[in-house]
């Protein structure tokens with residue numbers, strides 16, 4: 001038996017992605033309407049300096065299920081995700097990138113793999129980009145980072161950089177927050193007792209705008225973050241409360 005997902009919030013962080021908004025919204029609309037469940041789309045504009053805010057306002061006229069939040073200044077992808085998830089109204093969250101590289105048509109397959117909660121703890125479903133449509137340099141950096149991370153954290157995930165994920169809002173909000181935490185979600189969810197389910201997903205070349213990440217803001221901070229997450233998981237514990245004592249007076 002599958003876990004019943006009856007409603008969903010799709011959370012999309014965007015930073016200077018003006019030309020992606022409308023095509024992505026149209027694809028999301030098609031994928032979500034096909035599911036026949038209650039849903040909302042929460043776009044988080046992280047202080048964009050292009051016409052992203054105007055494009056979101058225009059899109060809202062056509063898509064009543066779209067909500068948009070805006071940070072006063074750019075705070076990073078993890079901060080935007082957290083704001084969107086905190087504002088979301090449904091218990092299950094789907095995340096994906098705002099540049100159209102993830103394919104909304106994969107969302108139903110993510111939902112179809114969700115297994116029942118183990119000990120009351122729902123799983124994390126994470127996309128794995130099998131044919132990644134990025135530059136050779138970016139793929140090489142990712143391969144090195146993924147190998148080191150997997151060896152150290154044993155998170156069983158070949159591609160944590162894939163933003164297409166499905167998980168429980170409540171568990172996400174219970175995780176420790178830090179900048180770039182979105183790259184460590186499988187390890188952090190496992191630390192909370194969630195099973196991690198892998199699903200092969202489509203990946204497409206970026207059609208508009210430019211990548212926001214390079215070697216400097218990915219590899220450098222990545223090493224420090226990796227050490228931090230390793231420490232967090234080593235020092236954490238999840239006691240199971242078996243019984244509660246009551247006074248008999």
Ligand SMILES: Nc1nc2c(ncn2[C@@H]2O[C@H](COP(=O)(O)OP(=O)(O)O)[C@@H](O)[C@H]2O)c(=O)[nH]1
Nearest residue numbers: 013014015046076077080097098099211212213
């Ligand atoms: N909110 C927010 N989103 C960001 C930031 N940097 C990147 N993103 C979003 O995160 C996603 C992935 O970024 P992208 O530049 O495509 O990274 P790449 O695919 O690894 O080249 C896109 O939706 C971006 O708009 C940021 O500083 N804040």
Ligand SMILES: [Mg+2]
Nearest residue numbers: 097099101206
């Ligand atoms: Mg991208």
